[in-house]
Amino acid sequence: MTPPGGDTQHGIRRRNLARVLRTVAAQGPVSRPAVAARIGLTRAGVAPLVDELLRAGLLVETGRAATGGRGRPGSELAVSDRGPAGIGAEIGVDHLAVCAVDLRGRVRARVAADAANRHRAPGPVLRQLSGLLAEVTAEIAAEGLRPAGLTVAVPGLVARDATTVVHAPNLGWRAADLAPGLAGVTAPEGGSSAVPLTVENEANLGALAELRLGGEAGRPAPPPDFVHVSAEAGIGAAVVVDGQLLRGARGFAGELGHMPVYPDGPPCDCGGRGCLEQYAGEPAVLRAGGLTPEQAAAHPGPGARIALLARRAADGDTTVVRALHEAGTALGIALAGAVNLLDPQAVVLGGALAGLAPWVLPSLERELTLRTAVTAESGRTGGPAVTVSRLGADGPLLGAAHAALQGVLDDPLHCCTPAHSPRN
Amino acid sequence: MTPPGGDTQHGIRRRNLARVLRTVAAQGPVSRPAVAARIGLTRAGVAPLVDELLRAGLLVETGRAATGGRGRPGSELAVSDRGPAGIGAEIGVDHLAVCAVDLRGRVRARVAADAANRHRAPGPVLRQLSGLLAEVTAEIAAEGLRPAGLTVAVPGLVARDATTVVHAPNLGWRAADLAPGLAGVTAPEGGSSAVPLTVENEANLGALAELRLGGEAGRPAPPPDFVHVSAEAGIGAAVVVDGQLLRGARGFAGELGHMPVYPDGPPCDCGGRGCLEQYAGEPAVLRAGGLTPEQAAAHPGPGARIALLARRAADGDTTVVRALHEAGTALGIALAGAVNLLDPQAVVLGGALAGLAPWVLPSLERELTLRTAVTAESGRTGGPAVTVSRLGADGPLLGAAHAALQGVLDDPLHCCTPAHSPRN
Structure with a gap:
């Protein structure tokens, strides 16, 4: 109250x-x-x-x-298009990216770099990221903008209200606190105090981007209750309720990738069996699509492997088409569970999945419609709306930059007073 | 904000x-x-x-x-132990009940009646319920208490912020608005205006009771984030986040009973296949436990069939023990999905399931621990705490009565001014 x-x-x-x-x-x-x-x-x-x-x-x-x-x-x-800017950063399995948005929501600077981050220690990753951050900070400073906050998107579990990556299986990180490695990198020139740092799961930030930007360019805004599914190396989801992220007690909500789909299925790294990632995660789909690890490795970088799958499917490669159909079936079964439990208004496919929607959606929607009890019981046709994110793989980075402006929007004067004259 | x-x-x-x-x-x-x-x-x-x-x-x-x-x-x-009282009512498949609690949380009156409500039309059910309500209202009036609100627990889907039961499969009700049938039954003597009526899913009210009363009698209160599972004829769940019910866009959240467990399993009334209710719902467990429909029918009334199962299991009936073990496995798989998605601090077994906990819990906890990724990935042992509700089958009725007092606690003077002198 x-x-x-x-x-x-x-x-x-x-x-x-x-x-x-x-x-x-x-x-x-x-x-x-x-x-x-x-x-x-x-x-x-x-x-x-x-x-x-x-x-x-x-x-x-x-x-x-x-x-x-x-x-x-x-x-x-x-x-103002000067003053505070939100800085978003993304640590992906094979790339790093940083961008800055101003209060008007315009992207004012953006840099990215390929990076082989799988099983690379946090230290070198954060040093490379700090270089990109310094680049963006200098670029926006020339335009009269200063960082108001930094939000880092990571493909893993992040402790609630903390800067610690509890576990990012595809990076191989456990209990990695990112704050020391990023201290001061976005401090205003000549200033000593760093801006607020937030570390956040990439799927959550993709959902925030959808909330904030999904309605732009004449598209209808997403409803306030939706489940946002995204995939990079793993599969994550974000649950949005009344326009707010549902984070879970420890901040670990949204682990859709480890929902059991076929409980007696193949073992998963997580210790379970038959998890969604075993059917719809990138490695599983590449394998089912007949791509060898060598072929996959030849396509590094954000989205390259997904683009390869999409190209093959578009060319009529039946093995790839079947693999994507089966991934859609597994996604539909897992999402049916989520929909029965949460009753969202919509499901949004984001991240890399957005690019595979033409081949994944039909089987996904079929299972979802079949298995969402509310719909069948109430005699309605069709499950919740399934939409495809326009932001796709850009979602987490843009969401991070917008999230970094949140402090200014919540408490304008506190955040924006220059560091040398604190007021409260 | x-x-x-x-x-x-x-x-x-x-x-x-x-x-x-x-x-x-x-x-x-x-x-x-x-x-x-x-x-x-x-x-x-x-x-x-x-x-x-x-x-x-x-x-x-x-x-x-x-x-x-x-x-x-x-x-x-x-x-005060006089003044406003919350009136809770419960419509079960084979019983009706009404109770009143005062502001101190004490139950001041309680009546119940057997009733064969399966596929009985709403009209006769509400007439019988109105009789019980009149009884309780008269009983508490003699003690200086007056109804401040009425909340009715139903085993079905209720439209959000409405009094309409959208679908209660075990009652056979669809789109049944309970307001006309209950109008005026709790009006103060001589008054004409009825008290606020709320209709609510029984699993949600069971969770509210757990929140409000779970910590009494020296027991630790449930944490603010938990999933409350209950079973009567069907299986329902309530999701509590930050001490609040998560209701879903249409009010239909918590349909755990229709989460897919074995996606290729037997067809379910809902239109899906292999839903949790096909393995852990009362009819499924009775069948798997070797009880004929005739034996089951010979044990009507709240909890009688569950008590029968518990008695047989306690007597070492291996068919019943195996049926309960399998129900626990299915519950564990479905709850693993819920835990991965929601990251609650605890799972609470309520309703009739509480009475079967000794035989259901071991396999349930085994699956839950195995399949909750966060736990396995982070190297911790044990999933979220699984606790058994002390309130059991009493939860929904008590939760309804406490919920009916909510208006007084939210807006004390507005609610409690006698109806003949409205103020705002």
Whole structure:
């Protein structure tokens, strides 16, 4: 029942500042009266909040006179394209990437590098990543942007509210705290304090990207309740409930890849048998598709092996088509379990799976429709909507950059005060 | 970000009244300064809130002087054992039950009746239930209690925020709105307006009872994240996240009974194959345990068939023991999927399953430990804690009665003002 920040004057003011900033960020150029109307405050109540955000450099006046409404027209407000930027980083099995987005949601810098990270120790990986981070930080500094936060996407389990990768099987990492290796890399020039660091499972960040960006370019936004499935080397999922990630008690929710599909099936590295990854994980699909480990190894880099599978399937390679059909069946069975348990409005296929959707979707949807009890019992046709992410493999990196801006949006003045004059 | 009721004076006052009432309800007899300390207000801030709750008859002074603290000792405060009562009702496949709890959480009245509800139309069932409700209402009125809300537990899917049973397969109900059949049955004597009616899935209410009562009598309270599994004729589950029920987009979350266990297994009424209910549902277990339909029918009433199974298992009937072992295996496989997806802290076996725990638990825990990836990957031994509900088959009814008091605890003065003088 208690709102964040409590019912203190300070807490209320902080929430109202956040509401103003979010409203302008979401609406684009907008007049002061429109902001007031949207958040249910009076124009007199909104004015000092806007002034504070202008002084902090988070809002700017566009110079264009606001139209409509009563009274003296002021200049329209927009969020600044300078000031804070969210820095997203991605550690993949065979690549690294970093990008920066501004408050307007525009990608302002982006770099990537191939990297053979499988079973490479965290130290060298983080040193290479730090180089990319320094590159991006310098690039955006030249445009008047400074890092407000850094979020790192990893293909593994991350302890809740911590920076420790508990286990990333495809990297071979266990209990790896990324904070020491990344300390200070995004500190503002001449400053000593680093920005807030968050480490997060890549599937969760893919889902956040879907929430934040899925509705752009005229596409309908995803509903507030969905399951986002993604695959790189493993298969992960994120569960979104009421627009929020469901993280689980330890932060390990979403391990769809280890849901039992055929309980007596082949043993899995996790200790179980017949897990989804044994049928729909990348190694399993490559194997079932008749690709030798050598052929697979000849296609390193993000998405290259997936693109190879897609190309072969498009060329009519029946072994690959059958392998993808079977992967879809296994995904459908596992997702039927998830849908019966969670009752989401939609299932979104993201990550590398998005590129294989034409061959995976039919069998996936068939199983899902057949096995989602609610639908069959209530006499409706069709299970929950299954959609394919437009972001695909870009989702985790973009989601990370947007997540890194969250602190600014939640508490605009605290986050954006320069480090040398702390206020609270 | 916006708290319930918003940041208006009215919203803040309402939240503070609710905090005071909840604090006294949770702590038992307690001094005013202790209440103030607990909710972070000054003693002067708490005094008018306490006065209002005393005037409304929700709090009483025990007459015992508060000890400890500084300043003049006042009388200790307690919640009233008169005034509002939560009315819970349960519609089972072969029984009906109604109970009333007061603000102190004590059961003040309880009645039950056998009823052959399988494929009986809603009309006659609700008429019989109304008789029980009238009985309980009269009984508590004599003790100075009046119904503050009615919550009805049903073995089926209930539309979110509605009073419509979308489908209860074991009752044979589809799209049955219970509101017309229950209108006015709990109206205060001489009053015309009925109390708020809520219809809720029984597994959800069993989980709420576990949250509210599981920690009583010296037992540790359940953690805020758990999966509660219950079985009557079907198998249902409730997912609790951060102490709140996860309801799903349509209110249908928790359909554990239709998670695929052996995807090529026997067809299920739901349209799928190899669902959990085909292995661990009551009819499946009775069949696998060698009991004929006639033997089963000779044991009607809540829990009678389960008691029969338990008795035979305790007597060493190997067919029954094997059937329960296999049910536990199937439960373990389905729960492994749920645990991988949700990462709860615990799994609670409730409802009729609680009575079969000695024979179901070993195989259930074996599968769960084997198949919960997080555990195996992180090198820990043991999956999430599996506990057995002390409430057992009583959970849904008690949970319903406690849920019916929720409105009072959320908004004390609005709910408890007599109907003839509405205030808002």
